Amino acid sequence: MSEQASKSGPSRRELLFGAAGVGAAGLGLAALSGAGFPRAAQAQTVNELQLQTVAGLVAGSAIEKVVSHEHLYVDFFGPTDPAYMNVNWSDAAGASANRLLELKGQGVNLFVDWGCLGVGRNVLLLRDVGGRSGVHVVCPTGIYKELIPPVFIGMPIDKIAERFVEELTRGCDATMIRAGFVKCAVSDDGPTATETMIHRAAAMAAKATGATIALHCPYYATVQRVIATLKGEGVELTRFVWGHAQPSTVDQHKAVAAEGATIQYDAISAHSDPFFNGPIDDASMLDRLEAMAKAGFDKQVLVSADGSTYVNPQKWQYDRIATYVHGYFAPQLEARLGAALANQILRDNVIHAFRKPDAAS
Secondary structure (H helix, E strand, C coil): CCCECCCCCCCHHHCCCCCCCCCCCCCCHHHCCHHHCCCCCCCCCHHHCEEEECCEEEEHHHCCEEEEEEEEEEECCCCCCCCCCCCCHHHHHHHHHHHHHHHHHCCEEEEEECCCECCCCCHHHHHHHHHHHCCEEECEECECCCCCCHHHCCCEHHHHHHHHHHHHHCCCCCCCCCCCEEEEECCCCCCCHHHHHHHHHHHHHHHHHCCCEEEECCCHHHHHHHHHHHHHCCCCHHHEEEECCCCCCHHHHHHHHCCCCEEEECCCCCCCCCCCCCCCCHHHHHHHHHHHHHCCCCCCEEECCCCEEEEECHHHCCCCCCCHHHHHHHHHHHHHHCHHHHHHHHHHHHHHHCCCCCCCC
């Protein structure tokens, strides 16, 4: 197929996580690559790093507790369906603000929302409820699987990449609200040709800006194919997060971490996992984290619930909740690995993995 965005998409059963349209004209990759943006000097500590939130830059030193892979609003209809994002936004905002206030009561003040284009991302909602609750919110650019927003259909790869760059460096959806990382996803047996096109655009944008790429992908064989694409575009895996990794083996996690990647375990708090059929019990997650730490990858692991607060349609709401991370899992992690290492995994590693793109000023 041609290297342009298509109208095709997966079934609703394959969907997961956030989107909306994008804003003004792209910047042009040529202006942002090479000498266009000098890379930021490496900070000495996590507290010296900065995060690009929907309300502006925040220093790592201001961060208390974190949830590293969650969603406030998710839309499973897909951007070409008339029902897409057609909800009572007062209800969605109220539910989202209440969830953030619950987290704030646990001491959480950083929420990394993985909802990208194609599944309901709404940056104005995120800024509003983040401001109301006092919780910093980081959101991504990028497109979920083959859920191409209409504005991208027929767009060549370099132009898609320019849109991603614009969202990272200028703002999303005709606002000045910047994305803090790039999120993309892949079908279980993919990638499809359209997904590879999106992955290439994500890689081009990440290379141009120094942004992190976070990937939705449960299976090792599939993630290897995506990694090959990213490497082909010059991406270094030190700015790559493999999300939903838990269905793969620990040895496979170690192999990817050995290349510099960060490994994300999620779905804790779930009673079942119809999406990936992976382990969800706390003991399995603790075993994985301990094994990775003992192998020397203690700075390259994350863990979260991947819960969604408000889902459209509501019948597809699934049983994970962000408050479980610090309400129930964190004490178990501290008992298993000690307070210092638990804090590193739950806080420091997240700040490092999602630190602001180098090109963001």
